[in-house]
Amino acid sequence: MAPKRAKKRASAEGSSNVFTMFDQTQIQEFKEAFTVIDQDRNGIIGKDDLAGTFAAMGRMNVKNDELEAMIKEASGPINFTVFLTMFGEKLKGADPEDVIMAAFKILDPDGVGTIKKAFLEELLTTQCDRFSAEEMKNLWAAFPPDVGGNVDYKNICYVITHGEEKEGE
Numbered sequence: 001m002a003p004k005r006a007k008k009r010a011s012a013e014g015s016s017n018v019f020t021m022f023d024q025t026q027i028q029e030f031k032e033a034f035t036v037i038d039q040d041r042n043g044i045i046g047k048d049d050l051a052g053t054f055a056a057m058g059r060m061n062v063k064n065d066e067l068e069a070m071i072k073e074a075s076g077p078i079n080f081t082v083f084l085t086m087f088g089e090k091l092k093g094a095d096p097e098d099v100i101m102a103a104f105k106i107l108d109p110d111g112v113g114t115i116k117k118a119f120l121e122e123l124l125t126t127q128c129d130r131f132s133a134e135e136m137k138n139l140w141a142a143f144p145p146d147v148g149g150n151v152d153y154k155n156i157c158y159v160i161t162h163g164e165e166k167e168g169e
Contacts, residue, residue: 018081021088026162034083045078047071087163097161104153114150 019027037045039052047067054062074082107115107123117140124131131139145151
């Protein structure tokens with residue numbers, strides 16, 4: 001009898017409600033993004049919707065294979081629940097914010113909340129999973145250092161764990 005309960009509990013955890021993974025504000029923002037992408041307003045994101053979204057962003061040369069690969073990432077038609085689940089799965093792999101923050105704080109012995117760009121770039125390009133020049137370019141585009149060459153790691157931590165920048169910063 002006990003193995004049956006364990007099996008039931010494991011399956012319940014595996015199919016947890018995706019709406020509990022996000023707060024109401026995040027769900028609303030995902031809904032707005034879904035609505036923008038769902039160009040034909042039929043409640044399902046398809047290849048034509050993705051192509052239209054890319055075109056609206058100025059990227060006209062998206063290959064059909066790329067669009068099909070994106071659609072195939074979903075287990076079926078991409079309605080809002082599937083869309084939200086896909087984001088939940090992508091974000092689930094990130095460590096909690098306090099763990100990421102603690103890692104950055106090791107590099108910030110004075111506790112000022114910033115790290116020198118040159119130091120961070122050296123670490124990211126020479127240690128463990130080394131960043132490429134393109135990845136560094138993308139990082140600095142997303143999180144530009146201030147005029148003193150300091151990088152706000154608190155904002156990076158927030159974006160890694162919440163997927164957006166804090167408002168008012």
